[in-house]
Amino acid sequence: MTRYCAFFESLIVGGDRLSMADLRYAFAREELENAETVISSGNVLFDYEDRPTEGLEDLLAYLMRDRFDMGAFVAVRNRAEIRAAVEENPFVGSEDTFVHSVLLERQPTKQQFGRLVGDHGSIGAERLALGDRCLFVDFGGPMSESPLTMAFIEKRLGSRGAARNVRTLARIVAKM
Incomplete structure (x- = not known):
């Protein structure tokens, strides 16, 4: 099991x-x-x-x-996939409550990620990076106060997602 x-x-x-x-x-x-x-x-x-x-x-x-x-x-x-969603997040080490990994249903293309980055540039200062079925986001503040919403992300990536901060993911890995 x-x-x-x-x-x-x-x-x-x-x-x-x-x-x-x-x-x-x-x-x-x-x-x-x-x-x-x-x-x-x-x-x-x-x-x-x-x-x-x-x-x-x-x-x-x-x-x-x-x-x-x-x-x-x-x-x-x-467990290995969750650990990777923490360890591969390039923003870990800044204020980790604001650093999230968005666990995606499918891997976006480079073009979809490029569209997200391009469209996002006009609305916010969040930092973005793409991982394996994962989007890494440093919101720089509370996610709820960010103009970068899950609907915005999902539309541009063509993939639904579930966002968790890296502290939560690390605690889940430890519990597993």
Whole structure:
């Protein structure tokens, strides 16, 4: 069995939308074992047979639609992939609460990344770099105050994503 983390975007676990007990039950029915939320409610650790994480993303997207009528995007990564999202981020070491890795559903082309950088230049001072199915962003301040939104990023990259700061990702790696 391999330990994975599902990073849900726009999902409230434990609130009014979805209980952890219901989520654990749904994971168990799909043979996704030992499900537990970690750090914040949109991160779920679980065990499953070793397989490419893209297939698990499809499975969890189906599970959320089928069981809960929710269309939440989910990025799934194993421990090595999460560690890479921290260690390969060129902005780590500045104010890490403002440094994020956006876990993407697919690898953008160089042209898509170029469009993002070009279009972004007119709206903000955030620093951007491209990784493996990952966009590295130094927001230089709170992400919520940035003009660089997930909708802006996703439209230009042609890929949905789930953003987490590198401190959160490092804590998840340690927990795994």
